[in-house]
Amino acid sequence: MPETTDESTFPFPPGHHGSPPAAYASRRETCPLAPVVLPSGDEALLATTFDDVREVHADSRFTRNLRYPDAPRMLPGSDISDDPHALVNIDPPEHTRLRRIVQSAFTPRRAEAWRPHIQSLAEELLDTIQTGTPPVDLLETFAFPLPINIICRLLGVPSEDSPRFRAWSDTFLSTSTAGAAERTKAGREFAGYVDALITERRRIPGTDLLDELINAHDVDDRLSEDELARMVRGLIVAGHETTGNVIGRGIIALLRHPEQLAALRDDPALLPGAVEEILRVEVPGHGGLLRVATESVALPSGGIVNTGQAVLAPVVAANYDSQHFPNPEAFDILRSGDTKHISFGHGPHFCLGANLARVELQVAIGAVIRSFPKLALACPVEDVPWISGSRICSPAQLPVTW
């Protein structure tokens, strides 16, 4: 296996319309598990096959505890791996204890119970858009406000503060546009906001997930004060950022494939399959955080991750593995066979919000299609601006007419 490739600096530039970097496919062919240099300057092995990526996410010999001297980092300075209280940074069995506290709020049944609220909010947002004059940025007016408002309602957080959450999480997720100092400042402001919110809710309790989490600390002693605050911040960010981007990217994908959009309009029963295909190909960024091997692990491709070595397993690379998805570049809402993508991760850190995100995506895409029979991009697709310099790869705007 070659030691390095031409494309040795991560993240690689994305392909057309935010498609995965060509380097994933070329590496998968020639060096499926090979080193990359991260923005921090540290080195990690990059997994590119479906089976390797799934294994890295599932195998308990890979740790998310990167809080030891000289631990590898994705970004220079502080980054997401520093926080000892974030669910995604903790290994089982401690992780299992924390996850149990929130799990029941995100079951398939609870997500379904949110469907009517999501539906009426989607219709409300789209009605407002229709009273305006095209073109309108569908990201700003719909794709983000929908999941932000839902996660705020679910937690019991004032949704009028949602523009601030977006600004803070944009800063956290940036790799090069925001420096370490800016990320630290955004983190402090967000933490101050959430601390104040928890104090206020202790004074005037409610019946939301926020109250359940406060009780898990105050009454049951199952959650420390730091874990409580971190859980709330984590849910606000994770609960809207990716979903908003997938809604936006999904709409662009359908507009780029008018025959599939027409089929979906004719037969709404195709919607769940369409959403799964959108999830397979339209996850923004790379998906999957840095992990370190606690002992030497042989992966299915034959590559070895040695003890102490960092490994990156992007779900996006896995979702384009032709061994798993025939003709992976093709966007096909009627895809048959094994359509099980890995966009929500796998194993202990499998996305907590997957059920909710699926309902949100189904409602959002369905509502847009129904409300706008003549939906079109307001500019040639090549002119849609994309965000660069962020771990999230997404359109900066989604200007549409109807």
Ligand code: HEM
């Ligand atoms: C389309 C939307 C979404 C996608 C593609 C997505 C994807 C992912 C992925 C890939 C992971 C695992 C990361 C890793 O193990 O390295 C993850 C974890 C997580 N996600 Fe999502 N997510 C989405 C929406 C949501 C929503 C709506 C929530 C709201 C609650 C959420 C909350 C979380 C949390 C809390 C974790 C950490 C779980 C743990 O460590 O146990 N996500 N997500």
